[in-house]
Amino acid sequence: MATHIPAGYKWWTGGKSPYNLSYGKLMMWIFLMSDTFTFAALLISYGTIRVSSNYWPDPNYVFNTFPFMGDANLPLAFVSLMTFILIMSSVTMVLAVHEGHKMNRRGVEKWLLWTILGGLMFLGCQAWEWTHLITHVHPVLIDGQIKEIGATISQNHFGAAVPGLMHEGHQVHLPGPVGFGNFFFGITGFHGFHVTTGVLLNVLMYFWVRNGRFDRLGHYEMVEKAGLYWHFVDLVWVFVFLCFYLI
Amino acid sequence: MSNEAAIHPGVISHGFQEHQEAHHHHESFITKYIFSQDHKMIAKQYLITGMVWAFIGGLMSVLFRIQLGYPEATLPWLEDIFGHWAKGGKISPEFYYALVTMHGTILIFFVLTAGLSGTFANFLIPFQVGARDMASPFMNMLSYWFFVLSSIIMLSSLFIQTGPAAGGWTVYPPLSALGDASIGSKTGMDLWLISMALFVVSQLLAGLNYVSTILNMRTKGMTMTRLPLTVWGLFFTAILGLLSFPVLLSGFILLLFDRHLGTSFYLSDIVIAGKILPNEGGSSILYQHLFWFLGHPEVYIIILPTMGIVSEIMSINSRKPIFGYTAMVASLFAIAVLSFLVWAHHMFVTGMNPFLGSVFVLLTLLIAVPSSIKVFNWLTTLWRGNIRFTVGMLFSIGFVSNFISGGLTGIWVGNSTIDIHVHDTYFNIAHFHIVMGVSAFMGMFAGVYHWFPKMYGRYMNNTMGYIHFWVTLVCAYVIFWPMHYEGLAGMPRRYYDYSTWESFKQFVELNRVISFAAFVSFMAQILFLFNFFYSIFKGRKVTTKNPWGATTLEWTTPIRPGHGNWPGEIPEVHRWPYDYGKDGVDFISQTEPVSKNESGGH
Known part of the structure; x- marks a missing residue:
């Protein structure tokens, strides 16, 4: 190495930082903007395919089940619970970051654990919802034959009802639009992947907090950056919720 | 290395010590040359990896120009090298498609995106904003290694039995979505998509660094309006990449699902080999929208860095301030914004609503305004300058020449009424090769010759440089100028053999001339490679x-x-x-304080 930097050298001599942000937080913001475009592309694609289809399933009918409630018709109840859990996990994340500002390690640990728990509960709910959709079979009229199928990424039973045609006491439907399963599993899966990444990131933060890394560094900014990501994942869910469940 | 000090004064000492340790330990061969976190080394790694790719991509064009120039010829050595891909010494149609597809992919993404931005953004941004390194040197290194990983996967696709992707560099479905559609739609296509997904990750990591370094790591006094135009060009390039590549990634994810999970995002009502596929409701046009939402900003990702490089080199070698600095920055900004609003001009022939088409025509033609502002500013920078014809300067002038020639035909193809006739003909090939292929290469060469002394502490050989420039410039025009006429005569692109068409037989000799110029031009690039590596030592x-x-x-x-x-x-x-020739002084460095006697202005 040709040069030696004298000890105690001041790295940043540029005066006031332009956004009064560290480069790390700036990078996280820009990354989130970039990721916004990824999700926007997927949701806009979903929109174009949906509006160009003749028929689209009614979410009040598709998402009307609740664990342990059998066939009770509870439209959107379960997804509301999921959304509530995810939003609460954002609240606990805010509290973790807040404790970080106060340099209170115990507090950060506690609220990070709650956030991780919220994330895992959300993922668990999503796993139940997917499993229910995939394994719960319904009679569908395909090529003149009645078949019992679940809703997967490539086929589903959410088409229009065939008037007067019953199968073992259940109304027979036509196959639903293929695009429904495509986009539902594709986009909620991609979002779930983001939640998983977020949970892993929070677990990493938890261990770093525990071994005192941020106390030694003198600030909890890393937790704040993980928090930004977590809130973003939460915000994206609001749009996914809007586009798939409410509209 | 951070600005933590400014934000959390008094708490930085520890982080700083960590950094010191990183600096004081002995650098081994591996940390210095391979897993380096030094922006200068990463820039050289990008440059040399880009050169390897440019050689491969260029060689591919030589191979398919053999087919186009000499469709009757049988060359036994081709069979010796490529086996069943060139049976009887003739390039097979499948091989031909694979060659043109990979030529486009390699040169656009691996050379002119990663090789160009990767080299000059890494090399110049920390230097010119006055920083010790990138904001995150580790992420910077990671970005390069993701690029290598992506490169290895793309390279491996060349050697598998069914060959690489062969549906054109845009990989439109349904051809790319159905493995049964052609042999180039099988494993090669999967490797292509995986490689490109990793490429997007690499670009993301790189772009985050570029933008935050420019915004946050500038030295004292380096306001945004004192940034050299190179940095401005690279800044907008990074923003374009950050906002357009994720959309491409979404498009690729959906395409991978269509290939392997039985979805119908892009597929509907398809019969293949007499079999009716169950896919319905998808739209192959949807893919084109997602692709070109990246695809158009991508051409500016290629050209904006070279615009910055050329502005800088022209001003230095004219010994004059750049003409219209603010107009240059404003037009870069205008181009960056407009580039997101014009993508559908690549899709005029998809049956688009003519009214919508006319909106995209208007937005497309608007780009001519900032582009011409830049051209006029370059010309007026040269005007009455004290020009030093260094090799870098010649390539910069060559850049402007090609940018004008190719830009003028952009006005033609930007009009849907004309584009519908010349779309998918050689006219289009001529247009985009001149305006973004040759121009960008000219700018890149200018940058390499100009900053080589900073990279390696030595000069490149001038004589070889001059030969390289003139042969490249002349050949570029000999190759692409006649293609305008071929295209206007209706000669379609991507065809394997034109001699079987009565209407295109008149071009047999012209095609031969083009092929000959392509071979000569390739030799000139080998001379450049020799010059580069020879001069390092x-x-x-x-x-x-x-x-x-x-x-x-x-x-x-x-x-x-x-x-x-x-x-x-x-x-x-x-x-x-840009204080050149101010008050009769040849040049005044940016570090020189403004003296009392100086005249006004900057």
């Missing part, structure tokens, strides 16, 4: 810090700067970077 040594008499900060560092760039304090900046 044997070139004339640089003896002064500032050989070109330039004002920017990179020339205030030692001739062979170490990691950290400046041995002492980072210099403070007092003026804009």
Whole structure:
């Protein structure tokens, strides 16, 4: 190495930082903007395919089940619970970051654990919802034959009802639009992947907090950056919720 | 390395010590040359990886020009090398499609995106904004290694039994979505998509670094309006990449699902080999929208860095301030914004609503305004300058020449009424090769010749440089100029053999001339490669810090700067970077304080 930097050298001599942000937080913001475009592309694609289809399933009918409630018709109840859990996990994340500002390690640990728990509960709910959709079979009229199928990424039973045609006491439907399963599993899966990444990131933060890394560094900014990501994942869910469940 | 000090004064000491340790331990061969976190080394790694790719991509064009120029010829050595891909010494149609597809993919993404931005953004941004390194040197290294990983996967697709992707570089479905559609739609297509997904990750990591370094790591006094135009160009490039590549990634994810999970995002009502596929409701046009939402900004990702490089080199070698600095920045900004609003001009022939088409025509033609502002500013920078015809300067002038020639036909193809006739003909090939292929290469060569002394402490050989320039310039025009006429005569692109068409038989000899020029041009690029590697070891040594008499900060560092760039304090900046010939002084470095007697202005 040709040069030696004298000890105690001041790295940043540029005066006031332009956004009064560290480069790390700036990078996280820009990354989130970039990721916004990824999700926007997927949701806009979903929109174009949906509006160009003749028929689209009614979410009040598709998402009307609740664990342990059998066939009770509870439209959107379960997804509301999921959304509530995810939003609460954002609240606990805010509290973790807040404790970080106060340099209170115990507090950060506690609220990070709650956030991780919220994330895992959300993922668990999503796993139940997917499993229910995939394994719960319904009679569908395909090529003149009645078949019992679940809703997967490539086929589903959410088409229009065939008037007067019953199968073992259940109304027979036509196959639903293929695009429904495509986009539902594709986009909620991609979002779930983001939640998983977020949970892993929070677990990493938890261990770093525990071994005192941020106390030694003198600030909890890393937790704040993980928090930004977590809130973003939460915000994206609001749009996914809007586009798939409410509209 | 961070600005933590400014934000959390008093708490930085520990982080700083960590950094010191990183600097003080002995650098081994591996940490210095392979897993380096020094922006200068990463830039050289990008450049040399890009050169390897450029050689492969260029060689592919030589191979398919053999087919196009000499469709009757049988060359036994082709069969010796490529086996069943060139049975009987003739390139097979499948091989031909694979060659044109990979030629486009490699040159657009691996050379002119990663190779160009990767080299000059890494090399110039920390130097010219006055920083010791990128904001996150580790992420910077990661970005390069993701690029290598992506490269290895793409390269491996060349060697599998069914060959690489062969549906054109845009990989439109349904051809790319159905493995049964052609042999180039099988495993090669999967490897292509995986490689490109990793490429997007690499670009993301790189772009985050570029933007945050430019915004947050500038030295004292380096306001945004004192940034050299190179940095401005690279700044907008990074923003374009950050906002357009994720959309491409979404498109690729959906395409991978269509290939392997039985979805119908892009597929509907398809019969293949007599079998009716169950897919319905999808739209192959949807893919085109997602692709070109990246695809159009992508051409500016390629050209904006070279615009910055050329502005800088032209000003230095005209010994004059750049004409219209603010207009240059404003037009870069205008181009960056407009580039997101014009993508559908690649899709005029998809049956688009003509009214919608006319909106995209208007937005497309608007780009001519900032582009012409830039051209006029380059010409007026040259005007009455004290021009030094260095090799870098010649390539910069060559860039402007090609940018004008190719830009003018852009007005033609930007009009849907004309585009519908010349779309998918050689006219289009001529247009985009001149305006973004040759131009971008000219700009890139200009940058390499100009900053080579900073990279390696030696000069490249001038004589070989001049030969390289003139042969490249002449061949570029001989190759692409006649293609305009072929295209206007209706000669479609991507066809394997034109001699079987009565209407195109008249072009047999012209095609031969084009092919011949392509071979000569390829030889000139080999001369460049030789010059480059020869000069690293044997070139004339640089003896002064500032050989070109330039004002920017990179020339205030030692001739062979170490990691950290400046041995002492980072210099403070007092003026804009284009004080050439001011008050009769040849040039005034950015680090020079403004004296009382100086005339006004910058």
